[in-house]
Amino acid sequence: MEAGLAVRMHGIHKRFGAVAANVDVDLTVRTGTVHGIVGENGAGKSTLMSVLYGFYSADSGSIEVFGQPATIRNADEAIALGIGMVHQHFMLVETLSALDNVMLGAEPHWRLSRAQDKVRQTLDGLMQTTGLHVPLQALVQDLAVGDRQRLEILKALYRGARILVLDEPTAVLTPQETEQLFGVLDALRRQGTTIVLITHKLKEVMRLCDDVTVMRAGRVVARLPIEQASVEGLALAMVGRKVQMGRPESAQGTRASHGLLQATGIMWRDVYGVQRLHGLDLSLRAGEIVGVAGVSGNGQSELLDVLSGLLVPTAGQMTLQGQVFSADAWLDPHTARTMGLAHVPEDRQSRALVMDFVAWESAVLGYDGLSDYSHQGWMDHAAMRSATAAMMARFDVRPAAPELRSSKFSGGNQQKLVLARELGQAPRVLLVGQPTRGVDIGAIEFIYARLRELRDAGCALLVVSSELDEILALSDRVIVMNQGRITGDLAIGDCTEAGLGLLMSGAAE
């Protein structure tokens, strides 16, 4: 029984200047199914969805929604056609309640209290039938990430979405929350909602989708029902070559030796007086990668900032290469660098690079005082340029253009440039936050190889990541954090996804 097509996009072309983001793309989504769109960053998935949602207009091509030819010029027209979008970065007003967020821009009555009553009634019904439960009175800023995501979905459904587009919905969720989300999506599918899922996690595609479309470099390279798909096959189609993603078997070998960094009793309170770190103890040994697992916002970022000298802890002490730092005389980022402690920060857009600087200016950030780069306070531009060109060649940064502005590089290439800079001075201790966030599969493989190389050379690495797969692929030892506490410290052999998930949620007592 053919249910008909919810979306049919045909021959979509979209160029941005010299870049062809979509080339002759066809997409057909059957009504009442979950359709996965997979592809590396820059493969054109988001552009395609932006065309569907009216953010961009295609240069050529046609769109049909539920069999009717449609021109979609803006989000309002998309919503009117029954298309709802849940963005990767939530579009919610933090200081408003969940209810007000749903109502915003679609108030059914000019008197606010009357409008709220009406919306609440509708939402209660929706929550009953879909299983999407959100505390409607709570302010969004007090909601957990999972709740916010459910709220986004509710918002789309409230506006009459019959086609739901989700962009990387599981990026910020624990394994348990992901399961919960999939339960909801499953229920929505049974009720006839069509779902388009943009993701790069192939396991999730296999678990949930009915059909899958694979994109590479702006084109559709494969389109198949899930029965014919496999994780390996999809990865091959996405990247165009074979990728080694998991743990290389040989990588278990190196033995951790002497301690390089020892932190004890680290406490940190934020400006509002909220205790974010509760007496953490941690040691990093030469030749080992320690992974920090945890749902974002449980103190991992603060831990990185404290260890790298960006934040001064309220209590605690740290021994780095034999030198002791206490909370009253903490190390600063400059000292940290001179002592061989390098840091690849989580937020590369605002921290790791100066977006307005050309690449070679960003590529010496924090290291401009090296005698290679400057003499008596004067910068040696030629040396900086050639050093940057060398970094770009070694880490395959594309385009290899030291004069290009930092903001013009894609996320993955920015990250490679940052890694090239931080690895360039042979650090003894390396702190890495989200090593591959926004980085595509081919580059992930490359970055993992560099980090393992560094470990094998005797460096101590601390890797914070919200991707459990990443932690499992890289670490020799795993620390789990929940609400500013270390809730687990396991050798990699003792780790299971379910076990870590429980520790991450703080449920294991």
Added chain:
Amino acid sequence: MNAAKPLSRWAELLLLPLVCLGVALLAAAAVVTLVGQNPVEVVSVLVQGALGTRRGVSYTLYYATTFIFTGLAVAVAHHGGLFNIGGEGQAIMGGLGTGLVALWLSSSLPAWVILPLMMLAGALFGMVWAAVPAYLQAYRGSHVVITTIMFNFMASSLLVYLLVNHLRPAGAMAVESAAFAPSARLASARDALAWFGIDWPASPLNLSLLLALAASGLVYLFLWRTRAGYHLRAVGASPAAAEYAGIRSRHQVLVAMAISGALAGLVGMNEIAGVNGRLLLEFVSGAGFTGIAVALMGRNHPVGIILASVLFGALFQGGAEVAFEVRGFSRDMVVMLQGLIVLFSGAMAYVIAPVLARVLAWSRALGWRHG
């Protein structure tokens, strides 16, 4: 809604300011026509008055000298992420410093000693006047825009107080100090060129123009060639990244404002040491604020600032000529013209840029089709 493509570099640096200037002149021409004047006549008098004669050029460059100092001051602060709206007050204080040194020491020291001392005093006074708001911003959280505005009023009042109660010679009616000894006068362009046997008409233009050009070069070297300038720009462009790099951003606030204030303080070398030869009121007369427009139009780059300063200098000089020559055309009309240029080159640039990008893309597409 299509996101407009950004302009290419040459278009942004060269074409956009020219288009903005053109639009501003068109708008001005419309207003001139509305009040019953002939815009062609007004513009020709303006251009002729500003650039047509050696005397006109001299006046233009004299005005430009002051604008270069205040424009550079705004630009350096801008690169440090700060909006120094206090150039006016810092320039007043700079003039005060320059004047005080001249009054106390000019009778006993030769020119080659006293002039550098006056310059240093001017820079130092401007620097200190900017450093106080900078300190308050960096370590006490008072916003620098607010405090520098207040400091403008304080500088102005302080100058009046000192002139009226202390520096005015006994019995004099005019609110101004005694004249400096000749050693404390910066040579005028006429005198300087006479040393080389060139005959040049008398004008307020003096050697401080060279000082302004040197300052532009030094600002360029500082911002783009030294580590200190790199740190300052890093803090201005991304405070979080600068912090990550181990740069102390509070310290950079002080550095940026101190340099900014020192540059503004050099205005005294032009107006006090170069032109008036005595300390008096109103010698800055809004140049500190014009510097904001100059920096805006010059894209905070020394070369752009020099060009923008000359443009504004020409407007001042040409405007004065127009007010004098064209009957029924008041000085206020000239101020209006300046206002339009500031509006179109500053605020409206962001409106014009996407339009220009579209026109360029369109003309290029057209060219392809024909070619």
